[in-house]
Amino acid sequence: MCSQELLGFDRPLELIRHTHRRLEQRCALMQRLLGHLNERGCDADARATAGHIVRFFEEEMARHHEDEELAFYDAVVEVAPSKNRSTIAKLVVELRDEHERLQAVWRDVLRPQLTAIMEGRSQALNREAVDRCQLLYVDHVEREEQMLLPIAEKRFTREQLERLGRGMAERRNEPYPGGA
Numbered sequence: 001m002c003s004q005e006l007l008g009f010d011r012p013l014e015l016i017r018h019t020h021r022r023l024e025q026r027c028a029l030m031q032r033l034l035g036h037l038n039e040r041g042c043d044a045d046a047r048a049t050a051g052h053i054v055r056f057f058e059e060e061m062a063r064h065h066e067d068e069e070l071a072f073y074d075a076v077v078e079v080a081p082s083k084n085r086s087t088i089a090k091l092v093v094e095l096r097d098e099h100e101r102l103q104a105v106w107r108d109v110l111r112p113q114l115t116a117i118m119e120g121r122s123q124a125l126n127r128e129a130v131d132r133c134q135l136l137y138v139d140h141v142e143r144e145e146q147m148l149l150p151i152a153e154k155r156f157t158r159e160q161l162e163r164l165g166r167g168m169a170e171r172r173n174e175p176y177p178g179g180a
């Protein structure tokens with residue numbers, strides 16, 4: 001929550017970038033947790049770290065995917081220069097599909113394993129799933145930042161930025177800066 005409070009929903013594109021940095025940190029944290037579990041087993045630190053990662057993906061990343069799928073992606077396609085609009089539209093279809101695949105790795109493997117670690121019931125964490133999640137996200141975020149965010153930063157109107165930011169605030173039940 002502190003990220004939103006520091007930046008504010010009136011700066012939605014910076015918030016999107018900020019969430020990407022936090023995501024990269026959480027992926028690195030999952031890698032460190034693998035090593036920690038190997039060396040120290042499921043101790044109090046491992047349980048706390050697992051809980052931290054679960055909350056991040058269940059709350060912040062779930063909302064982030066919604067922000068992109070319900071508002072950001074379509075708005076970028078809408079303002080994209082006509083000469084590359086079809087490329088951007090195609091990219092957005094791929095990115096939506098990747099959200100599904102990322103969600104499947106999280107839901108089917110990482111969430112149940114991390115929840116069991118958090119609750120001290122197991123110390124199993126699948127390295128392949130952690131690697132896959134990290135690799136998929138690195139590539140996914142890179143394309144969002146290289147292909148979509150520059151268009152949004154250059155071409156979104158003040159109204160579009162406000163609509164995006166207000167939607168983000170609403171999905172988190174948080175106030176929009178300056179009131180309604």
Ligand SMILES: [Fe+2]
Binds near residue numbers: 068095
């Ligand atoms: Fe995304």
Ligand SMILES: [Fe+2]
Binds near residue numbers: 144
């Ligand atoms: Fe993203």
